[in-house]
Amino acid sequence: MRKTDLNSPRSTVRPLALNVVAGGAGFIGSHLCRALLDRGESVLCLDNLQTSRPSNLRALEGQPGFRFIRHDIGQPMPAEVLRMAPRISRVWNLACAASPPLYQRDPEHTMLTNVVGTNNLLHFAEAAKARFLLTSTSEVYGDPEIHPQAEDYRGHVSCTGPRACYDEGKRAAEALTFDYGRAGRVQVRVARIFNTYGPNMDPDDGRVVSNLICQALRGNELTIYGDGSQTRSFCYVSDMVAGLITLMDAEVDGMEPVNLGNPHEMTVNELLRHVLELTGTSAPVAYRPLPVDDPRRRRPDISRAGALLGWAPRVPLTEGLEATCAWFAEELVVEPAAEVAG
Numbered sequence: 001m002r003k004t005d006l007n008s009p010r011s012t013v014r015p016l017a018l019n020v021v022a023g024g025a026g027f028i029g030s031h032l033c034r035a036l037l038d039r040g041e042s043v044l045c046l047d048n049l050q051t052s053r054p055s056n057l058r059a060l061e062g063q064p065g066f067r068f069i070r071h072d073i074g075q076p077m078p079a080e081v082l083r084m085a086p087r088i089s090r091v092w093n094l095a096c097a098a099s100p101p102l103y104q105r106d107p108e109h110t111m112l113t114n115v116v117g118t119n120n121l122l123h124f125a126e127a128a129k130a131r132f133l134l135t136s137t138s139e140v141y142g143d144p145e146i147h148p149q150a151e152d153y154r155g156h157v158s159c160t161g162p163r164a165c166y167d168e169g170k171r172a173a174e175a176l177t178f179d180y181g182r183a184g185r186v187q188v189r190v191a192r193i194f195n196t197y198g199p200n201m202d203p204d205d206g207r208v209v210s211n212l213i214c215q216a217l218r219g220n221e222l223t224i225y226g227d228g229s230q231t232r233s234f235c236y237v238s239d240m241v242a243g244l245i246t247l248m249d250a251e252v253d254g255m256e257p258v259n260l261g262n263p264h265e266m267t268v269n270e271l272l273r274h275v276l277e278l279t280g281t282s283a284p285v286a287y288r289p290l291p292v293d294d295p296r297r298r299r300p301d302i303s304r305a306g307a308l309l310g311w312a313p314r315v316p317l318t319e320g321l322e323a324t325c326a327w328f329a330e331e332l333v334v335e336p337a338a339e340v341a342g
């Protein structure tokens, strides 16, 4: 990817830029919406609320410059959104169930969200002459044979297993995005997001960070899949959002994906030790079977993000886990009341 002049006037954010954030009520999406609003930009959030938490949305609604339309990106764009096209400068695609149990619940929908949904958003971005950013995933590397994973590694993905709907869906979404870019139809950016955690995660979406913290806080047994020797690298959500915004803003040609994640790799057992220490729980640990196609190792090579964007994650794991734990502790207390109210 070519680096162009990051200080050129084109890299200056237009005041009152109008962003479409698909998946803006989700975990990372809600933080992105908040960050864009904090920059004085406007946000049109599209979300089908399939896996998003209503409280993420409630915290955004009523903010100046924020508007929500319930919409599934796999469906044709609503007329009222099409009418706004001339005012839209950026389209962000964060719309897809992302935790393995949830994206496997309706695999057809997951695949079509990535393929048809991404195509619908690209088509819209083309009409709007807006820049488009796809949030892709480390899952495009599958169960990697190369470690750490750099962007030129083509991956080791099962196209027949239960993760294929997501992994192959995202790979197809990348292909589509680069095709629009190559044809000069849309200015594109592709971020490959590695495991991310922080406030606004769904306590029940089945991911390891949310599971372990919530299990510890609820006094339930802590579940480790396999023997816990598999590794992941966890990035705090504020670092991730900073990376996404920097990538969208950057005046690069955009025709190559960029890994975003924290290269601090650890085993799932090490993560467990952190959570046990932080929460002081005496709940037992239960070892369960490893899910099919669960990657053995994962760590991003973030040299490209560093060279192109000057981006690197800043929040250390202990700090991020502490903030996440504190947030979940409050969330789990208010959860039953929120459900009654809803």
Ligand code: UDP
Pocket: 099, 100, 195, 206, 207, 208, 209, 211, 212, 223, 224, 225, 226, 228, 230, 232, 268, 290, 291, 294, 295
């Ligand atoms: N995992 C675990 N206990 C849980 C949930 C997940 O040991 O309660 C494991 C899972 O099998 C995987 C790792 O933790 O090896 C990360 O899982 P997660 O679903 O958070 O994300 P993935 O990287 O697999 O998409």
